Amino acid sequence: MEISSSLELDIKPRWSLVYLAALCLFLCTCFPAEAFDPLDPNGNITIKWDVMSWTADGYVALVTMFNYQQYRHIEAPGWNLGWHWAKKEVIWNMQGAQATMQGDCSKFHGNIPHCCKPDPTIVDLLPGVPYSQQSANCCRGGVLGSFAQDPANSAASFQVIVGNAGTSNTTVVLPKNFTLSTPGPGYTCGPAKKVKQSLFPSPDGRRHTQALMTWNVTCAYSQFLAQRAPTCCVSFSSFYQEAIVPCRTCACNCKPNITQPLLSTQPLCVDPTDALTMPTTPPLVNGASSIIRNQPVPALLYCSEDMCPIQIHWHVKVNYQQYWRAKVTITNRHVKNYTLWNLVVQHPNFNNLTESFSFTYKPLSAYGTINDTAMFWGIKYYNDMLMAAGPEGNVQSEILLQKDSRFTFGQGWAFPHRILFNGDECVLPPPDSYPSLPNAASKLRVLTSFLVMSILVLCVLAAIL
Structure with a gap:
């Protein structure tokens, strides 16, 4: 009985270590270290969704992407932003961006929505589109500058009119499963979270209007997800x-x-x-x-x-x-x-x-x-x-x-x-x-050669004189 008890006491700590090691391995697998950059600990792309007004069956929203990464930018062919609607929402119209596919809009007659897909993918417009299709900070072909290098072009925005969505803060349901690609992988987006409504100043700064509803989505970059091979x-x-x-x-x-x-x-x-x-x-x-x-x-x-x-x-x-x-x-x-x-x-x-x-x-x-x-x-x-x-x-x-x-x-x-x-x-x-300095032996050889040459020169001078 004593031997059995001692074995039992000895095994339990060992199993605890096994469980602890397994937990650490699980956490490292689920949350790769590359997702955190110690040189840019606060770097991320934040998507702000502001509901500006209500419509008969939904709302008008201003969607803005802020690149808070110090040195990581998005170059051509640009960003792709996607999500899944929580209900049966549709996009009636957009300014400053467009959906890549219209989807199945066969149940609509007369006024056809811009996009009926339950999981739309949105891209920026190209430069030079008509002014009537533009919005502020749009139409750069999806190029998004980094915050330190090109702050003037580190934000992009578009306007979207959403239908079948609810017409109040209590009936609107936040989209889910946000994705951001450039166009390859690398970014992981968290869930949409309601935040304090945004304020929008007038041109003269004397009056502010408030969004009816605001939510944020934060997307972080991981080189591990983007590509396994370095560049x-x-x-x-x-x-x-x-x-x-x-x-x-x-x-x-x-x-x-x-x-x-x-x-x-x-x-x-x-x-x-x-x-x-x-x-x-x-x-x-x-x-x-x-x-x-x-x-x-x-x-x-x-x-x-x-x-x-x-x-x-x-x-x-x-x-x-x-x-x-x-x-x-x-x-x-x-x-x-x-x-x-x-x-x-x-x-x-x-x-x-x-x-x-x-x-x-x-x-x-x-x-x-x-x-x-x-x-x-x-x-x-x-x-x-x-x-x-x-x-x-x-x-x-x-x-x-x-x-x-x-x-x-x-x-x-x-x-x-x-x-x-x-x-x-x-x-x-x-x-x-790494390139190394000449070692002490090399220095000694150089010094010895110098002394020998000096003695020879002195000897020659003495012979001549």
């Missing part, structure tokens, strides 16, 4: 070492093998030595025609060992008495142009960043006290567009930093801890491969 990698070099530390092999994908069938997940690529510009038609893959029929054509880029569309190169260039200088180069190996590109770099010396010579620079202090992160983007009409792969497919700048008490070229301190391009994490080289 950029980083290479390093320095003035004190000749060798260049390249991007990791297969950092974003592996180079296609012409001896094996091409997988749909493998990107097509061309040899950069075979052409000065990217082809406009699907190319041969490493010289072999192995494109599979009836499958989507993967992204086209230059072949490389890392197969990353974007390469970031950080070069420690000059060492001054009180300052040091680094050169940053962004190379585009992709077939597309990158507009509104940005680069986020985390480095311990950025608190003393003195000047960025040909990039716009803004510090990002996520927690107010630690200033180790900088955001860079192009200068308008100069290098704000990163051109497609080819001779013009790169932008570069040098940055000047003042040395602080922690400054050292040893142990890789002069190289960034983290780099993001357009909000996505870039793959850094392994820490043990």
